[in-house]
Amino acid sequence: MSEILKSEQSASSVKHLELEATPSPAYLDSDELILNMGPQHPSTHGVLRVILKLDGEKVMGTECVIGYLHRGVEKIAEHRTYAMFNPYVDRMDYVAAVSNGLGYCEAVEKLLNIEAPPRAQHIRVILAELNRLASHMLWLGTHALDIGAITPLFYTFRDREEILKIFEKYCGARLTTHAFRIGGCLYETYEGFEDECRNFVKFVRPKIDEYETLLTTNRIWVERTKGVGYISGDDCKAMGVTGPVLRASGVKWDIRKAQPYSGYQNFDFDIPVGTNGDTYDRYLVRIAEMRQSLRIIEQAVEKLPEGPVMAKVPKVVKPAVGEVYHGIESPKGELGYFIVSDGSTQPYRIRVRPPSFVNLQALDMMVRGALVADVVAVIGTIDIVLGEVDR
Amino acid sequence: MTMKKLLRKVLLLDLLQGLSLTFRYQDPKEIYTEQYPLQRPEVAERYRGAPRLNVNPDTNETLCIACDLCALACPEHLIVVTSERNEKTRRKELTTFTYDLSRCMFCGLCEDACPTDALELTQDFELANYTREGAIWDRQTLEQGPQPTVYKK
Ligand code: SF4
Ligand code: SF4
Numbered sequence: 030m031s032e033i034l035k036s037e038q039s040a041s042s043v044k045h046l047e048l049e050a051t052p053s054p055a056y057l058d059s060d061e062l063i064l065n066m067g068p069q070h071p072s073t074h075g076v077l078r079v080i081l082k083l084d085g086e087k088v089m090g091t092e093c094v095i096g097y098l099h100r101g102v103e104k105i106a107e108h109r110t111y112a113m114f115n116p117y118v119d120r121m122d123y124v125a126a127v128s129n130g131l132g133y134c135e136a137v138e139k140l141l142n143i144e145a146p147p148r149a150q151h152i153r154v155i156l157a158e159l160n161r162l163a164s165h166m167l168w169l170g171t172h173a174l175d176i177g178a179i180t181p182l183f184y185t186f187r188d189r190e191e192i193l194k195i196f197e198k199y200c201g202a203r204l205t206t207h208a209f210r211i212g213g214c215l216y217e218t219y220e221g222f223e224d225e226c227r228n229f230v231k232f233v234r235p236k237i238d239e240y241e242t243l244l245t246t247n248r249i250w251v252e253r254t255k256g257v258g259y260i261s262g263d264d265c266k267a268m269g270v271t272g273p274v275l276r277a278s279g280v281k282w283d284i285r286k287a288q289p290y291s292g293y294q295n296f297d298f299d300i301p302v303g304t305n306g307d308t309y310d311r312y313l314v315r316i317a318e319m320r321q322s323l324r325i326i327e328q329a330v331e332k333l334p335e336g337p338v339m340a341k342v343p344k345v346v347k348p349a350v351g352e353v354y355h356g357i358e359s360p361k362g363e364l365g366y367f368i369v370s371d372g373s374t375q376p377y378r379i380r381v382r383p384p385s386f387v388n389l390q391a392l393d394m395m396v397r398g399a400l401v402a403d404v405v406a407v408i409g410t411i412d413i414v415l416g417e418v419d420r
Numbered sequence: 421m422t423m424k425k426l427l428r429k430v431l432l433l434d435l436l437q438g439l440s441l442t443f444r445y446q447d448p449k450e451i452y453t454e455q456y457p458l459q460r461p462e463v464a465e466r467y468r469g470a471p472r473l474n475v476n477p478d479t480n481e482t483l484c485i486a487c488d489l490c491a492l493a494c495p496e497h498l499i500v501v502t503s504e505r506n507e508k509t510r511r512k513e514l515t516t517f518t519y520d521l522s523r524c525m526f527c528g529l530c531e532d533a534c535p536t537d538a539l540e541l542t543q544d545f546e547l548a549n550y551t552r553e554g555a556i557w558d559r560q561t562l563e564q565g566p567q568p569t570v571y572k573k
Pocket of ligand 1: 493494526530
């Protein structure tokens with residue numbers, strides 16, 4: 030199966046589908062069928078519309094229509110001060126709001142040439158890793174649900190709740206957290222924060238084993254995911270795909286290791302890589318990543334230094350003329366912010382490089398030649414959030 | 421295929437493993453669902469919910485000094501503060517304060533900006549309303565806070 034896919038899926042075969050608005054009579058004679066999937070289809074994880082070109086059950090090609098959730102976040106930034114724009118970034122990838130905020134704050138800090146104090150960096154790492162767990166848990170639950178396994182959803186959401194409780198106690202919101210400020214963190218940790226994190230790690234380790242009991246050897250799961258949605262490492266690189274999808278194809282690239290930020294160089298963790306580049310491997314990589322995140326949280330809590338949580342930041346953030354790019358490893362891949370400053374209090378331009386948007390491009394490569402039911406599995410396995418795709 | 425693998429497959433061990441896990445969670449102890457509205461969740465102390473304009477508990481005077489900092493800090497520009505200069509004390513005094521909840525994203529920037537802790541986001545989270553106008557709170561509502569119906573068993 031994967032051999033056929035390989036030959037059909039070289040980068041050159043990715044071309045824009047010429048879809049006609051109204052099929053011509055000649056077109057109707059052919060066996061091919063154009064089918065709309067979404068934008069309200071539950072398994073498209075939001076408002077994604079996929080136009081499928083089908084030959085029977087076989088997918089001949091796809092085209093993604095996006096923009097249903099476009100809110101113009103990048104444009105809004107041009108009319109807000111640097112501090113004011115901070116809450117908006119939470120609303121891009123709303124299941125990983127902490128990572129979004131971390132990337133934005135660090136990018137502005139880079140522009141201002143300041144660095145968050147060590148304690149703030151540790152708190153940031155703890156929260157960002159908790160957020161990675163939360164994001165992967167949500168992904169696992171919904172992805173399994175798409176393929177037909179309903180039970181993991183309840184367990185992952187139950188355990189994610191514990192993370193959201195920590196967020197709520199730390200910064201007062203569960204989803205759109207606005208946890209960090211430019212220059213560090215606004216909030217000191219609350220009483221019992223360290224213990225709660227430690228207990229959480231202890232609590233969730235066996236739970237991840239439970240998810241594996243439910244899925245890893247389950248024959249239905251294996252049948253539905255092994256060999257489905259294959260993509261090679263080279264194709265991933267050609268498309269700019271990052272995150273677990275890239276790593277499952279055997280490319281060992283993680284920005285936390287390659288270009289450490291926020292003190293990730295001080296922690297000991299591995300980058301799980303897959304070999305086959307299929308849906309099953311992406312599942313295994315994410316599960317392994319969850320375990321690594323727990324390791325990082327443990328170390329960060331142990332090493333949590335004393336000190337201030339906020340660097341000295343001018344009251345009015347007014348960076349010098351210049352531009353900066355800063356990328357972090359969000360749960361879904363490389364999340365980058367490119368900020369152009371014209372020396373005023375408002376950014377001249379902010380461009381976000383969202384991992385979901387770039388990874389979604391690989392959908393066509395992954396599903397060509399597969400069956401319709403696999404499209405659902407592949408959309409799930411890329412782990413997209415439409416808020417981030419459309420911004 | 422080895423004998424062990426074959427046996428596992430024939431005996432449906434992979435599926436039974438999962439099923440046994442599910443059955444372990446049948447214990448009533450494991451019930452996780454909250455019975456809202458009878459059972460109201462306790463939100464954290466730092467929770468950012470409904471806004472409140474604090475008054476001095478002794479004198480019942482507002483703590484707000486009408487400095488307008490909250491309105492300036494808000495990314496959505498949804499707070500409108502008007503004030504009047506008191507000729508006797510030569511100080512600004514708050515006259516009206518409107519807060520458009522329908523546009524608020526509860527980011528907390530206004531709360532951070534307030535120099536006197538007058539504006540505060542509280543633990544009230546039930547903000548549903550029948551009209552759009554009802555989402556625009558005036559000074560009186562802000563000082564009283566929302567009055568949601570509380571259901572009891
Ligand atoms: S919470 Fe945020 S959006 Fe709401 S009024 Fe305050 S600053 Fe504005
Ligand atoms: S910042 Fe505080 S004191 Fe100033 S106008 Fe707003 S609520 Fe009143």
